[in-house]
Amino acid sequence: MTFHELNLSGAFLIKMQPFEDERGFFARAWCQHEFAAHGLNPRLSQCNASFNHRQGTLRGMHFQIAPYAEAKLVRCTAGAIYDVMIDLRPDSPTFKEYVGAELTAQNRQMLYVPEGFAHGYLTLTDNAEIFYQVSEFYHPEAASGVRWDDPAFAIQWPQAVEVISERDAMYPDFVG
Numbered sequence: 001m002t003f004h005e006l007n008l009s010g011a012f013l014i015k016m017q018p019f020e021d022e023r024g025f026f027a028r029a030w031c032q033h034e035f036a037a038h039g040l041n042p043r044l045s046q047c048n049a050s051f052n053h054r055q056g057t058l059r060g061m062h063f064q065i066a067p068y069a070e071a072k073l074v075r076c077t078a079g080a081i082y083d084v085m086i087d088l089r090p091d092s093p094t095f096k097e098y099v100g101a102e103l104t105a106q107n108r109q110m111l112y113v114p115e116g117f118a119h120g121y122l123t124l125t126d127n128a129e130i131f132y133q134v135s136e137f138y139h140p141e142a143a144s145g146v147r148w149d150d151p152a153f154a155i156q157w158p159q160a161v162e163v164i165s166e167r168d169a170m171y172p173d174f175v176g
Contacts, residue, residue: 001028003038003112006101008087008094010114012040013101014073018108029110030073030133040112041071043135049077050130052123056162060120061086061171062145069115070136076103079128081121082158086146089116090176098153103130118146120168122157147171 004013018025028034035042050059061084064070074083084100102124103109113119121130145168148155152174 001031001034003034006099008085008097008099008117009092010039011085011087011099011117012038012112014110014112016108016110027108029075041115041135043071044133045070045135045137047131047133050132052079052128052130052163053126054163055123055126055128056160057123057128058120058148058157058161058164058168060084060145060168061118061148062120062143063088063116063118064136064139064142065144068136068139068142070134071115072113072119072132072134073110074103074113074119074121074130074132075108075110076105077129077131078105079123079125080104081123081128081130083111083121084119084155085111085113086118086153086155087116088118088146088176092116096152096174096176098155100155102158120148122159122161124159145171146174150174152176
């Protein structure tokens with residue numbers, strides 16, 4: 001794997017390094033030692049999958065509050081998404097800044113979302129499937145979020161949002 005730090009401290013774009021032969025390829029998508037060597041949280045508590053029927057489906061911007069903050073490793077396994085993370089760490093020099101990346105089944109890239117970040121994505125194709133590994137167990141009482149279109153973040157989404165849950169659409173304006 002190759003680790004490319006993004007402009008938000010602790011956030012990475014990770015590329016698998018496939019070993020190819022006549023059968024296809026083999027590549028590591030996670031390694032506890034390599035993640036720890038790059039200063040990333042190597043804890044793995046659960047793996048989640050999300051399937052989205054329609055292009056233009058937005059899920060996010062989600063996070064868990066302390067003490068249940070979670071790091072995520074996100075990969076698109078079918079279709080394509082525009083994946084976004086927002087730095088919500090008040091003491092960070094990149095507080096309230098975001099970064100987005102196109103993750104596709106073809107490019108096989110992954111995003112590492114550190115603790116203290118909100119995360120979400122917009123599907124760019126029908127039938128998009130996302131697989132993500134999470135460092136903390138889900139705690140419903142700690143689940144929170146910020147609105148996908150909050151002017152405090154000014155996220156530039158690549159296409160229109162067509163499908164969104166009521167919960168995700170109704171998060172209040174960010175105060176922080």
